[in-house]
Amino acid sequence: MASSGVQQDRPRGCTRPMYRLASVVLVAAVLLGTGCETLGSRALRGERGNYNIALQQSNDEQLLLNLVRLRYRDNPVFLDVGNITTQFSLETTLDAGIEAEESAGDIFSLGGGVTYNTSPTIQYTPLSGEDFQQRLMTPLGLDRMLLLYQAGWSLKRVFTVLVQRLNNLENAVRASGPTPGSAPEYETFQQALEAMRGLERLGLLELVQENLLDGEPRSRVVLSLKEGAWDQPQAELLARLLGLSRRKLLYPIIPRGLVQGVDVPQGDYIMVETRSPLGAMFFLSHAVDTPEDDQRTGKVTTTRTNAGQAFDWHDVTSEVFEVKTSAIRPTQASTAVRYRGAWFYIADTNLETKSSFAMLNQLLILQSKPAEAPPPVLTLPVGR
Numbered sequence: 001m002a003s004s005g006v007q008q009d010r011p012r013g014c015t016r017p018m019y020r021l022a023s024v025v026l027v028a029a030v031l032l033g034t035g036c037e038t039l040g041s042r043a044l045r046g047e048r049g050n051y052n053i054a055l056q057q058s059n060d061e062q063l064l065l066n067l068v069r070l071r072y073r074d075n076p077v078f079l080d081v082g083n084i085t086t087q088f089s090l091e092t093t094l095d096a097g098i099e100a101e102e103s104a105g106d107i108f109s110l111g112g113g114v115t116y117n118t119s120p121t122i123q124y125t126p127l128s129g130e131d132f133q134q135r136l137m138t139p140l141g142l143d144r145m146l147l148l149y150q151a152g153w154s155l156k157r158v159f160t161v162l163v164q165r166l167n168n169l170e171n172a173v174r175a176s177g178p179t180p181g182s183a184p185e186y187e188t189f190q191q192a193l194e195a196m197r198g199l200e201r202l203g204l205l206e207l208v209q210e211n212l213l214d215g216e217p218r219s220r221v222v223l224s225l226k227e228g229a230w231d232q233p234q235a236e237l238l239a240r241l242l243g244l245s246r247r248k249l250l251y252p253i254i255p256r257g258l259v260q261g262v263d264v265p266q267g268d269y270i271m272v273e274t275r276s277p278l279g280a281m282f283f284l285s286h287a288v289d290t291p292e293d294d295q296r297t298g299k300v301t302t303t304r305t306n307a308g309q310a311f312d313w314h315d316v317t318s319e320v321f322e323v324k325t326s327a328i329r330p331t332q333a334s335t336a337v338r339y340r341g342a343w344f345y346i347a348d349t350n351l352e353t354k355s356s357f358a359m360l361n362q363l364l365i366l367q368s369k370p371a372e373a374p375p376p377v378l379t380l381p382v383g384r
Helices: 005-009 016-071 129-137 142-150 155-162 187-201 233-242 277-285 292-296 351-367
Strands: 079-101 105-126 163-166 205-212 218-225 250-255 270-274 324-326 333-339 342-347
Touching (some): 016 079, 016 277, 016 333, 142 205, 142 218, 142 250, 142 270, 142 351, 155 163, 155 187, 155 205, 155 277, 155 351, 187 205, 187 233
Parallel strands (some): 250 270
Antiparallel strands (some): 205 218
16 A cells, blocks of 8 residues: 555654654744844844933033032032943753654654843943043034024024024123122023014024135124014114114124224124033023922022022023923923932923923034134124
């Protein structure tokens, strides 16, 4: 009698149990091999997202911690994450067996396991040295200020945080360092900013970079008013507060002190004194609330008015920045750090503070590496 088809296909020298066992092993190897091929891509998708979130949270916490340190007059420390490397390891085990019984047929058993491990290595680099400190303490260039404005940050936010003097108007100048003991001048500066913001919302004011083609290519930062701006009361108020020549449309913005000895009407341009990145951090640090015990024991400076009353720094910064404090870990915080036994946090619903925090982070990234020499920002005399 002819043998069955299965018996004909069985390799020579293989008994039926051995043939079935080889088939099981072959199938298992294929399955495990397929798992190895897909494991790498799955690990990349999962681990990259986790590291991305962790790095963002770590950067935010470091920046907030340094702002709190400045409030206490403690030294800030910056650590940069240089490299993140991860080693993936995979261990597989496989157990297979077969029992042959004449009556019940073959009984197969298959078992195994896969163990997946990661070993991350993170390299931290302290940001220090004379070069870094100089960039941190150098007043911001007008090109950088314009870059932040063109990136979408409002003129009011940029000027509030980064400008400490606009012509003769002061924006808490001494706030660019440790918390002063006496209340700052800032009200008239804020009035000028409100006038500028009103015109900006009407689409009648913006900061632009004007290219000059006379001789060598040059450029300057200009406060530009549109046609119809002088029909608005905000323009008249801005001209009065800054001492500007009326009915002009372009006012070059120049660093304070650049035009000394130049015979040009003062009302034809706007002098700006910017803060350094460290000065901007000091300025925002005054908006960090502190525990009453720390205030009472003198661990932080209490600014006072001429009448001897405690000055509220939220009058200067509340519209753009505010950090709360709590004895327990906050539950509704976008960023929170523990320092000196208390929690300091940015409320997740405080969108203005989160925006200013993000802008400050961008500023520090811009200043973390040397910038190319900026182009000239002023050409005098002003012809229009």
